[in-house]
Amino acid sequence: MTRKIVRPALSKELSFYLDHANEADDLYENIGILSKVNLDPRFETAFENVYEKAYKDLRHLITHLSNHVSARVKRYACIEWKHRNVEKEWGCWGYARSKGRRAAHHWTGIYLDHSKGLARMVLILSPSGGRGGRRLFVDRFRPIWRKKRERLVLTEDHPKDWPEWEKTPCIVYYVHELHPRSSLNETCSATEKVVEQFFRLAMPILNKMN
Amino acid sequence: MPNVRTSAKGGRKTQTDHAPYSCSSDLQLVKRQWPRVTRLLSQEHQTLPSLPRWDPLHQHTDLLSPLSADNDEVLHTRALAYLLDPVRPHGFDIDLLRRIIRRLRGMPNVRERQLNGILRLLGRTKREREIVVIPEYRHLVKRAKKQTYPRTDIWIEIHAGRSSRLIVIENKIEARESDLQLTSYEALAKEWRKKHPSGRPLLIFLTPDGKKPRSGTAGKWVALPYAELAGMLRRTWVAHKSAPGGEWLRLYLASILRQNSRSASRRASQIEFLKSYLGHKR
Numbered sequence: 001m002t003r004k005i006v007r008p009a010l011s012k013e014l015s016f017y018l019d020h021a022n023e024a025d026d027l028y029e030n031i032g033i034l035s036k037v038n039l040d041p042r043f044e045t046a047f048e049n050v051y052e053k054a055y056k057d058l059r060h061l062i063t064h065l066s067n068h069v070s071a072r073v074k075r076y077a078c079i080e081w082k083h084r085n086v087e088k089e090w091g092c093w094g095y096a097r098s099k100g101r102r103a104a105h106h107w108t109g110i111y112l113d114h115s116k117g118l119a120r121m122v123l124i125l126s127p128s129g130g131r132g133g134r135r136l137f138v139d140r141f142r143p144i145w146r147k148k149r150e151r152l153v154l155t156e157d158h159p160k161d162w163p164e165w166e167k168t169p170c171i172v173y174y175v176h177e178l179h180p181r182s183s184l185n186e187t188c189s190a191t192e193k194v195v196e197q198f199f200r201l202a203m204p205i206l207n208k209m210n
Numbered sequence: 211m212p213n214v215r216t217s218a219k220g221g222r223k224t225q226t227d228h229a230p231y232s233c234s235s236d237l238q239l240v241k242r243q244w245p246r247v248t249r250l251l252s253q254e255h256q257t258l259p260s261l262p263r264w265d266p267l268h269q270h271t272d273l274l275s276p277l278s279a280d281n282d283e284v285l286h287t288r289a290l291a292y293l294l295d296p297v298r299p300h301g302f303d304i305d306l307l308r309r310i311i312r313r314l315r316g317m318p319n320v321r322e323r324q325l326n327g328i329l330r331l332l333g334r335t336k337r338e339r340e341i342v343v344i345p346e347y348r349h350l351v352k353r354a355k356k357q358t359y360p361r362t363d364i365w366i367e368i369h370a371g372r373s374s375r376l377i378v379i380e381n382k383i384e385a386r387e388s389d390l391q392l393t394s395y396e397a398l399a400k401e402w403r404k405k406h407p408s409g410r411p412l413l414i415f416l417t418p419d420g421k422k423p424r425s426g427t428a429g430k431w432v433a434l435p436y437a438e439l440a441g442m443l444r445r446t447w448v449a450h451k452s453a454p455g456g457e458w459l460r461l462y463l464a465s466i467l468r469q470n471s472r473s474a475s476r477r478a479s480q481i482e483f484l485k486s487y488l489g490h491k492r
Contacts, residue, residue, distance in 0.1 A: 033250060049236045167275070
Protein backbone atom coordinates (compact mmCIF):
# COMPACT_ATOMS: atom_id res chain seq x y z
CA MET A 1 0.00 0.00 0.00
CA THR A 2 1.38 3.39 -0.99
CA ARG A 3 0.95 6.36 1.27
CA LYS A 4 -0.04 9.54 -0.50
CA ILE A 5 0.54 12.70 1.50
CA VAL A 6 -1.88 15.42 0.53
CA ARG A 7 -0.84 19.01 0.92
CA PRO A 8 -3.91 21.17 1.44
CA ALA A 9 -4.39 24.37 -0.53
CA LEU A 10 -5.21 26.16 2.70
CA SER A 11 -3.14 25.05 5.65
CA LYS A 12 -4.74 25.12 9.09
CA GLU A 13 -2.67 28.17 9.97
CA LEU A 14 -3.69 30.00 6.82
CA SER A 15 -7.37 29.13 7.37
CA PHE A 16 -7.14 30.43 10.92
CA TYR A 17 -5.47 33.60 9.72
CA LEU A 18 -8.09 34.17 7.01
CA ASP A 19 -10.86 33.84 9.59
CA HIS A 20 -9.21 36.32 11.97
CA ALA A 21 -7.09 38.47 9.65
CA ASN A 22 -7.98 41.84 11.20
CA GLU A 23 -7.36 40.79 14.79
CA ALA A 24 -4.21 38.85 13.90
CA ASP A 25 -2.71 41.86 12.08
CA ASP A 26 -3.55 44.10 15.02
CA LEU A 27 -2.00 41.69 17.48
CA TYR A 28 1.13 41.10 15.40
CA GLU A 29 1.81 44.85 15.22
CA ASN A 30 1.00 45.39 18.91
CA ILE A 31 2.37 42.21 20.44
CA GLY A 32 3.37 44.21 23.53
CA ILE A 33 -0.25 44.43 24.67
CA LEU A 34 -0.14 40.77 25.64
CA SER A 35 1.62 41.81 28.83
CA LYS A 36 -1.71 43.33 29.96
CA VAL A 37 -3.39 39.96 30.22
CA ASN A 38 -2.44 36.74 31.94
CA LEU A 39 -2.01 34.28 29.06
CA ASP A 40 -0.02 31.10 28.62
CA PRO A 41 3.66 32.20 28.49
CA ARG A 42 4.14 30.24 25.26
CA PHE A 43 1.33 32.13 23.51
CA GLU A 44 3.44 34.92 22.06
CA THR A 45 5.89 32.58 20.36
CA ALA A 46 3.09 30.26 19.26
CA PHE A 47 1.14 33.16 17.75
CA GLU A 48 4.18 34.48 15.90
CA ASN A 49 4.89 31.00 14.54
CA VAL A 50 1.30 30.61 13.36
CA TYR A 51 1.27 34.08 11.78
CA GLU A 52 4.55 33.58 9.96
CA LYS A 53 3.52 30.09 8.86
CA ALA A 54 0.23 31.43 7.48
CA TYR A 55 2.07 33.98 5.35
CA LYS A 56 4.61 31.38 4.23
CA ASP A 57 1.77 29.11 3.14
CA LEU A 58 0.02 31.96 1.40
CA ARG A 59 3.15 32.74 -0.55
CA HIS A 60 3.61 29.08 -1.42
CA LEU A 61 0.01 28.77 -2.62
CA ILE A 62 0.24 31.81 -4.87
CA THR A 63 3.69 31.14 -6.33
CA HIS A 64 2.97 27.45 -6.84
CA LEU A 65 -0.27 28.21 -8.64
CA SER A 66 1.14 31.02 -10.77
CA ASN A 67 4.20 29.01 -11.83
CA HIS A 68 2.06 26.04 -12.84
CA VAL A 69 -0.36 28.25 -14.71
CA SER A 70 2.33 29.97 -16.75
CA ALA A 71 3.94 26.62 -17.60
CA ARG A 72 0.58 25.28 -18.77
CA VAL A 73 -0.36 28.24 -20.99
CA LYS A 74 3.03 28.81 -22.57
CA ARG A 75 1.79 27.45 -25.91
CA TYR A 76 -0.69 30.34 -26.13
CA ALA A 77 0.78 33.14 -24.04
CA CYS A 78 3.88 34.10 -22.10
CA ILE A 79 3.08 35.25 -18.57
CA GLU A 80 5.73 37.12 -16.69
CA TRP A 81 4.70 37.05 -13.02
CA LYS A 82 5.71 39.62 -10.45
CA HIS A 83 5.83 38.09 -6.99
CA ARG A 84 6.85 41.21 -5.14
CA ASN A 85 3.94 41.92 -2.82
CA VAL A 86 2.36 38.51 -2.39
CA GLU A 87 2.01 38.87 1.38
CA LYS A 88 0.54 42.33 1.17
CA GLU A 89 -1.83 41.81 -1.72
CA TRP A 90 -2.64 38.12 -1.17
CA GLY A 91 -1.83 37.47 -4.76
CA CYS A 92 0.44 38.19 -7.65
CA TRP A 93 0.11 39.84 -11.01
CA GLY A 94 1.95 39.66 -14.26
CA TYR A 95 1.99 40.57 -17.92
CA ALA A 96 0.51 38.15 -20.39
CA ARG A 97 1.41 38.52 -24.04
CA SER A 98 1.60 36.45 -27.13
CA LYS A 99 4.97 35.64 -28.63
CA GLY A 100 6.69 38.34 -30.63
CA ARG A 101 8.55 41.46 -29.72
CA ARG A 102 5.78 43.92 -30.45
CA ALA A 103 2.92 42.05 -28.81
CA ALA A 104 0.73 44.04 -26.45
CA HIS A 105 0.97 43.35 -22.73
CA HIS A 106 -2.19 42.43 -20.87
CA TRP A 107 -2.33 42.61 -17.11
CA THR A 108 -3.31 39.39 -15.39
CA GLY A 109 -3.42 38.18 -11.81
CA ILE A 110 -4.18 35.43 -9.32
CA TYR A 111 -5.53 36.52 -5.95
CA LEU A 112 -6.79 34.86 -2.80
CA ASP A 113 -10.06 36.43 -1.74
CA HIS A 114 -11.77 36.02 1.61
CA SER A 115 -14.16 38.94 1.57
CA LYS A 116 -17.34 36.87 1.76
CA GLY A 117 -16.27 34.50 4.51
CA LEU A 118 -15.20 31.89 1.99
CA ALA A 119 -11.73 31.48 0.60
CA ARG A 120 -11.54 31.51 -3.17
CA MET A 121 -8.94 31.98 -5.84
CA VAL A 122 -9.84 34.79 -8.21
CA LEU A 123 -8.29 34.91 -11.65
CA ILE A 124 -8.37 38.19 -13.47
CA LEU A 125 -7.34 39.81 -16.72
CA SER A 126 -7.16 43.42 -17.78
CA PRO A 127 -6.52 43.72 -21.51
CA SER A 128 -4.42 46.60 -22.78
CA GLY A 129 -6.46 49.58 -23.91
CA GLY A 130 -7.94 50.66 -20.60
CA ARG A 131 -11.68 50.83 -20.10
CA GLY A 132 -12.41 50.64 -23.83
CA GLY A 133 -10.12 47.64 -24.18
CA ARG A 134 -11.85 45.82 -21.35
CA ARG A 135 -15.33 46.45 -22.73
CA LEU A 136 -14.36 45.47 -26.26
CA PHE A 137 -12.79 42.25 -25.05
CA VAL A 138 -15.79 41.35 -22.89
CA ASP A 139 -18.21 42.02 -25.77
CA ARG A 140 -16.26 39.79 -28.10
CA PHE A 141 -15.28 37.07 -25.68
CA ARG A 142 -18.40 36.69 -23.57
CA PRO A 143 -20.35 34.53 -26.06
CA ILE A 144 -17.39 32.17 -26.48
CA TRP A 145 -16.66 31.84 -22.78
CA ARG A 146 -20.30 31.42 -21.82
CA LYS A 147 -20.44 28.19 -23.79
CA LYS A 148 -17.44 26.80 -21.98
CA ARG A 149 -17.58 28.15 -18.47
CA GLU A 150 -19.21 30.65 -16.22
CA ARG A 151 -19.80 34.30 -17.07
CA LEU A 152 -17.15 36.97 -17.35
CA VAL A 153 -17.45 39.71 -14.77
CA LEU A 154 -16.39 43.24 -15.42
CA THR A 155 -15.68 44.44 -11.87
CA GLU A 156 -16.59 48.06 -12.60
CA ASP A 157 -20.14 46.92 -13.44
CA HIS A 158 -20.48 45.12 -10.08
CA PRO A 159 -18.75 47.35 -7.53
CA LYS A 160 -20.74 45.89 -4.65
CA ASP A 161 -19.67 42.34 -5.42
CA TRP A 162 -16.05 43.28 -6.11
CA PRO A 163 -15.26 46.28 -3.90
CA GLU A 164 -11.56 45.47 -3.76
CA TRP A 165 -11.24 45.95 -7.51
CA GLU A 166 -12.72 49.41 -7.52
CA LYS A 167 -9.34 51.05 -7.89
CA THR A 168 -8.01 48.67 -10.52
CA PRO A 169 -10.97 47.53 -12.60
CA CYS A 170 -10.49 44.25 -14.41
CA ILE A 171 -12.26 41.18 -15.75
CA VAL A 172 -12.79 38.21 -13.45
CA TYR A 173 -12.81 35.13 -15.63
CA TYR A 174 -12.64 32.34 -13.08
CA VAL A 175 -13.32 31.88 -9.39
CA HIS A 176 -12.21 28.70 -7.68
CA GLU A 177 -13.64 28.09 -4.24
CA LEU A 178 -11.31 26.63 -1.65
CA HIS A 179 -12.57 24.35 1.09
CA PRO A 180 -10.66 23.16 4.16
CA ARG A 181 -10.04 19.82 2.46
CA SER A 182 -9.16 21.13 -1.02
CA SER A 183 -5.73 19.82 -1.89
CA LEU A 184 -3.10 21.99 -3.47
CA ASN A 185 -2.65 19.66 -6.42
CA GLU A 186 -6.36 19.45 -7.17
CA THR A 187 -6.69 23.22 -6.95
CA CYS A 188 -3.70 23.63 -9.15
CA SER A 189 -4.85 21.20 -11.84
CA ALA A 190 -8.40 22.60 -11.90
CA THR A 191 -7.11 26.15 -12.22
CA GLU A 192 -4.51 25.30 -14.82
CA LYS A 193 -7.13 23.63 -16.97
CA VAL A 194 -9.40 26.65 -16.97
CA VAL A 195 -6.58 29.12 -17.50
CA GLU A 196 -5.27 27.12 -20.44
CA GLN A 197 -8.74 27.03 -21.98
CA PHE A 198 -9.16 30.74 -21.34
CA PHE A 199 -5.91 31.83 -22.93
CA ARG A 200 -6.34 29.44 -25.87
CA LEU A 201 -9.61 31.15 -26.72
CA ALA A 202 -8.79 34.67 -25.57
CA MET A 203 -5.38 35.25 -27.15
CA PRO A 204 -6.63 35.37 -30.76
CA ILE A 205 -9.19 38.01 -29.75
CA LEU A 206 -6.63 39.98 -27.73
CA ASN A 207 -4.19 39.87 -30.63
CA LYS A 208 -6.80 41.16 -33.04
CA MET A 209 -7.69 44.01 -30.71
CA ASN A 210 -4.19 45.48 -30.84
CA MET B 211 -8.77 9.94 9.51
CA PRO B 212 -6.86 8.67 6.46
CA ASN B 213 -8.90 7.62 3.42
CA VAL B 214 -7.97 4.37 1.71
CA ARG B 215 -8.68 4.15 -2.03
CA THR B 216 -7.93 1.45 -4.55
CA SER B 217 -6.37 2.91 -7.65
CA ALA B 218 -7.72 1.87 -11.05
CA LYS B 219 -4.27 1.00 -12.36
CA GLY B 220 -3.12 -2.34 -11.02
CA GLY B 221 -5.53 -2.25 -8.07
CA ARG B 222 -2.90 -0.83 -5.75
CA LYS B 223 -4.15 0.55 -2.47
CA THR B 224 -3.39 4.18 -1.79
CA GLN B 225 -3.71 5.75 1.60
CA THR B 226 -4.41 9.47 1.55
CA ASP B 227 -2.97 11.09 4.60
CA HIS B 228 -3.61 14.64 5.77
CA ALA B 229 -1.75 14.06 9.03
CA PRO B 230 1.51 15.92 8.26
CA TYR B 231 -0.54 19.05 7.69
CA SER B 232 -2.85 18.68 10.67
CA CYS B 233 -3.25 21.26 13.44
CA SER B 234 0.11 22.12 15.00
CA SER B 235 0.53 22.45 18.75
CA ASP B 236 1.18 26.17 18.28
CA LEU B 237 -2.11 26.62 16.49
CA GLN B 238 -3.98 24.62 19.12
CA LEU B 239 -2.53 26.83 21.81
CA VAL B 240 -3.43 30.00 19.88
CA LYS B 241 -6.97 28.78 19.26
CA ARG B 242 -7.46 28.00 22.94
CA GLN B 243 -6.39 31.47 24.03
CA TRP B 244 -7.88 33.40 21.11
CA PRO B 245 -11.19 34.49 22.77
CA ARG B 246 -9.23 36.24 25.53
CA VAL B 247 -6.98 37.92 22.97
CA THR B 248 -9.94 39.25 20.97
CA ARG B 249 -11.41 40.68 24.17
CA LEU B 250 -8.08 42.36 24.89
CA LEU B 251 -7.91 43.83 21.38
CA SER B 252 -11.42 45.24 21.61
CA GLN B 253 -10.51 46.81 24.98
CA GLU B 254 -7.43 48.34 23.30
CA HIS B 255 -9.65 49.80 20.57
CA GLN B 256 -11.84 51.35 23.23
CA THR B 257 -8.86 53.16 24.78
CA LEU B 258 -8.45 55.20 21.59
CA PRO B 259 -10.53 58.38 21.65
CA SER B 260 -13.51 58.24 19.33
CA LEU B 261 -13.13 60.42 16.30
CA PRO B 262 -15.78 63.05 15.70
CA ARG B 263 -18.13 62.63 12.77
CA TRP B 264 -16.56 65.49 10.89
CA ASP B 265 -13.13 63.87 10.93
CA PRO B 266 -11.75 63.23 7.41
CA LEU B 267 -11.43 59.55 8.37
CA HIS B 268 -15.22 59.30 8.17
CA GLN B 269 -15.54 61.19 4.89
CA HIS B 270 -16.96 59.40 1.90
CA THR B 271 -15.67 61.89 -0.63
CA ASP B 272 -12.01 62.45 -1.32
CA LEU B 273 -9.81 64.16 -3.84
CA LEU B 274 -7.99 61.45 -5.73
CA SER B 275 -10.17 58.34 -5.93
CA PRO B 276 -12.68 59.84 -8.41
CA LEU B 277 -9.67 60.46 -10.65
CA SER B 278 -8.43 56.88 -10.12
CA ALA B 279 -5.22 58.36 -8.82
CA ASP B 280 -5.15 57.17 -5.18
CA ASN B 281 -1.71 55.67 -5.57
CA ASP B 282 -0.30 58.14 -8.05
CA GLU B 283 3.08 58.96 -6.56
CA VAL B 284 3.66 62.11 -8.62
CA LEU B 285 0.28 63.58 -7.67
CA HIS B 286 0.90 62.91 -3.98
CA THR B 287 4.34 64.47 -4.27
CA ARG B 288 2.95 67.58 -5.94
CA ALA B 289 0.13 67.84 -3.41
CA LEU B 290 2.58 67.63 -0.51
CA ALA B 291 4.92 70.15 -2.09
CA TYR B 292 1.96 72.50 -2.50
CA LEU B 293 1.05 72.16 1.17
CA LEU B 294 4.63 72.59 2.35
CA ASP B 295 5.26 75.68 0.23
CA PRO B 296 4.42 78.82 2.25
CA VAL B 297 4.21 80.94 -0.91
CA ARG B 298 1.18 79.02 -2.20
CA PRO B 299 -2.21 80.56 -1.43
CA HIS B 300 -3.50 77.83 0.89
CA GLY B 301 -3.14 79.93 4.02
CA PHE B 302 -1.25 77.37 6.13
CA ASP B 303 2.05 79.27 5.96
CA ILE B 304 4.85 77.07 7.33
CA ASP B 305 2.59 75.25 9.76
CA LEU B 306 2.80 71.82 8.13
CA LEU B 307 6.55 72.02 7.62
CA ARG B 308 7.03 72.96 11.26
CA ARG B 309 4.75 70.13 12.44
CA ILE B 310 6.68 67.59 10.37
CA ILE B 311 10.00 68.72 11.81
CA ARG B 312 8.66 68.61 15.36
CA ARG B 313 7.11 65.22 14.85
CA LEU B 314 10.43 63.71 13.77
CA ARG B 315 11.83 64.21 17.27
CA GLY B 316 12.93 60.93 18.78
CA MET B 317 12.71 58.99 15.54
CA PRO B 318 15.64 56.82 14.50
CA ASN B 319 18.37 58.56 12.47
CA VAL B 320 17.28 62.02 13.62
CA ARG B 321 19.53 64.33 15.59
CA GLU B 322 17.99 66.78 17.99
CA ARG B 323 20.47 69.49 16.92
CA GLN B 324 19.53 69.02 13.31
CA LEU B 325 15.83 69.59 14.01
CA ASN B 326 16.47 72.52 16.33
CA GLY B 327 18.62 74.14 13.62
CA ILE B 328 15.82 73.86 11.07
CA LEU B 329 13.15 75.10 13.48
CA ARG B 330 15.32 78.07 14.46
CA LEU B 331 15.87 78.94 10.84
CA LEU B 332 12.15 78.61 10.05
CA GLY B 333 11.47 81.20 12.74
CA ARG B 334 13.91 83.62 11.18
CA THR B 335 12.97 83.34 7.51
CA LYS B 336 11.01 85.86 5.51
CA ARG B 337 8.73 83.24 4.04
CA GLU B 338 8.13 84.42 0.51
CA ARG B 339 11.71 84.49 -0.51
CA GLU B 340 13.64 82.20 1.73
CA ILE B 341 11.85 78.89 1.68
CA VAL B 342 12.03 77.16 -1.67
CA VAL B 343 9.96 74.01 -2.21
CA ILE B 344 10.53 72.23 -5.51
CA PRO B 345 8.59 69.09 -6.42
CA GLU B 346 10.19 66.64 -8.85
CA TYR B 347 13.43 68.62 -8.92
CA ARG B 348 15.54 67.49 -11.86
CA HIS B 349 19.26 67.83 -11.14
CA LEU B 350 21.99 67.72 -13.71
CA VAL B 351 24.92 65.51 -12.78
CA LYS B 352 27.89 65.53 -15.11
CA ARG B 353 29.97 62.41 -15.10
CA ALA B 354 33.03 61.46 -17.12
CA LYS B 355 31.07 59.60 -19.79
CA LYS B 356 27.49 60.78 -19.63
CA GLN B 357 25.10 63.15 -17.95
CA THR B 358 22.39 61.90 -15.61
CA TYR B 359 19.30 63.63 -14.32
CA PRO B 360 18.37 62.35 -10.87
CA ARG B 361 14.98 63.68 -9.78
CA THR B 362 14.32 64.28 -6.09
CA ASP B 363 10.64 64.14 -5.10
CA ILE B 364 10.55 67.19 -2.83
CA TRP B 365 13.56 69.45 -2.41
CA ILE B 366 13.19 72.10 0.29
CA GLU B 367 15.78 74.80 0.85
CA ILE B 368 15.54 77.14 3.82
CA HIS B 369 17.71 80.24 3.84
CA ALA B 370 18.03 82.87 6.53
CA GLY B 371 20.92 85.28 6.46
CA ARG B 372 24.06 83.25 5.98
CA SER B 373 22.63 79.96 7.23
CA SER B 374 20.78 77.42 5.14
CA ARG B 375 19.20 74.06 5.63
CA LEU B 376 18.11 71.38 3.20
CA ILE B 377 15.26 68.85 3.47
CA VAL B 378 14.84 66.12 0.88
CA ILE B 379 11.69 64.00 0.87
CA GLU B 380 11.59 60.80 -1.14
CA ASN B 381 8.05 59.59 -1.60
CA LYS B 382 7.40 55.92 -2.37
CA ILE B 383 3.89 54.53 -2.52
CA GLU B 384 3.94 51.28 -4.42
CA ALA B 385 7.36 50.91 -6.01
CA ARG B 386 10.58 50.41 -4.08
CA GLU B 387 13.56 52.64 -4.60
CA SER B 388 16.06 51.61 -7.24
CA ASP B 389 19.52 50.40 -6.27
CA LEU B 390 21.49 53.63 -6.09
CA GLN B 391 18.63 56.11 -6.04
CA LEU B 392 18.97 57.26 -2.44
CA THR B 393 22.76 57.21 -2.61
CA SER B 394 22.64 59.60 -5.55
CA TYR B 395 20.32 61.93 -3.60
CA GLU B 396 22.73 61.85 -0.69
CA ALA B 397 25.48 62.92 -3.09
CA LEU B 398 23.29 65.78 -4.36
CA ALA B 399 22.65 66.93 -0.80
CA LYS B 400 26.38 66.77 -0.10
CA GLU B 401 27.12 68.86 -3.20
CA TRP B 402 24.53 71.42 -2.12
CA ARG B 403 26.05 71.57 1.34
CA LYS B 404 29.43 72.45 -0.14
CA LYS B 405 27.91 75.53 -1.75
CA HIS B 406 25.79 76.61 1.20
CA PRO B 407 26.93 76.91 4.81
CA SER B 408 24.45 74.58 6.48
CA GLY B 409 23.90 71.81 8.96
CA ARG B 410 23.35 68.19 8.13
CA PRO B 411 20.60 67.81 5.50
CA LEU B 412 17.40 66.14 6.65
CA LEU B 413 16.55 63.18 4.40
CA ILE B 414 13.04 61.77 4.75
CA PHE B 415 11.83 58.51 3.26
CA LEU B 416 8.04 58.64 3.11
CA THR B 417 6.16 55.36 2.59
CA PRO B 418 2.68 54.01 3.47
CA ASP B 419 4.03 51.65 6.14
CA GLY B 420 7.13 53.55 7.22
CA LYS B 421 9.54 50.88 6.08
CA LYS B 422 13.25 51.53 6.12
CA PRO B 423 14.96 52.20 2.79
CA ARG B 424 16.99 49.32 1.46
CA SER B 425 19.49 51.52 -0.36
CA GLY B 426 21.31 54.64 0.78
CA THR B 427 23.77 55.03 3.62
CA ALA B 428 22.67 53.44 6.87
CA GLY B 429 21.55 55.99 9.45
CA LYS B 430 20.95 58.84 7.02
CA TRP B 431 17.32 58.47 6.01
CA VAL B 432 14.40 58.97 8.36
CA ALA B 433 11.54 56.56 7.61
CA LEU B 434 8.21 58.34 7.92
CA PRO B 435 4.90 56.47 7.51
CA TYR B 436 1.94 58.06 5.76
CA ALA B 437 -0.16 57.56 8.90
CA GLU B 438 2.11 60.01 10.75
CA LEU B 439 1.89 62.44 7.87
CA ALA B 440 -1.90 62.09 7.90
CA GLY B 441 -1.87 62.93 11.61
CA MET B 442 0.12 66.11 10.93
CA LEU B 443 -2.12 67.08 8.03
CA ARG B 444 -5.14 66.55 10.29
CA ARG B 445 -3.77 68.82 12.96
CA THR B 446 -2.90 71.46 10.35
CA TRP B 447 -6.43 71.21 8.96
CA VAL B 448 -8.02 71.47 12.43
CA ALA B 449 -5.95 74.61 13.09
CA HIS B 450 -6.76 76.22 9.71
CA LYS B 451 -10.23 74.95 8.81
CA SER B 452 -11.35 78.30 7.47
CA ALA B 453 -8.15 78.98 5.52
CA PRO B 454 -8.53 79.21 1.70
CA GLY B 455 -6.96 75.78 1.29
CA GLY B 456 -8.83 74.18 4.20
CA GLU B 457 -11.41 72.33 2.12
CA TRP B 458 -8.79 71.17 -0.36
CA LEU B 459 -6.66 69.81 2.48
CA ARG B 460 -9.66 67.96 3.95
CA LEU B 461 -10.29 66.21 0.65
CA TYR B 462 -6.63 65.39 0.16
CA LEU B 463 -6.39 64.05 3.71
CA ALA B 464 -9.40 61.83 3.04
CA SER B 465 -7.51 60.47 0.00
CA ILE B 466 -4.48 59.61 2.12
CA LEU B 467 -6.65 57.94 4.73
CA ARG B 468 -8.46 55.97 2.07
CA GLN B 469 -5.18 54.88 0.53
CA ASN B 470 -3.89 53.76 3.91
CA SER B 471 -7.04 52.00 4.97
CA ARG B 472 -7.01 48.25 5.39
CA SER B 473 -8.44 47.66 1.94
CA ALA B 474 -5.33 49.15 0.40
CA SER B 475 -2.84 47.35 2.56
CA ARG B 476 -3.99 44.08 4.03
CA ARG B 477 -1.04 43.46 6.28
CA ALA B 478 -1.59 46.53 8.38
CA SER B 479 -2.66 47.14 11.91
CA GLN B 480 -5.71 49.30 12.44
CA ILE B 481 -4.73 50.14 16.02
CA GLU B 482 -1.25 51.10 14.91
CA PHE B 483 -2.62 53.31 12.15
CA LEU B 484 -5.07 55.08 14.45
CA LYS B 485 -2.38 55.64 17.08
CA SER B 486 -0.14 57.29 14.48
CA TYR B 487 -3.01 59.29 13.04
CA LEU B 488 -4.04 60.59 16.45
CA GLY B 489 -0.45 61.21 17.51
CA HIS B 490 -0.49 58.57 20.30
CA LYS B 491 2.46 56.62 19.01
CA ARG B 492 5.94 56.89 20.51
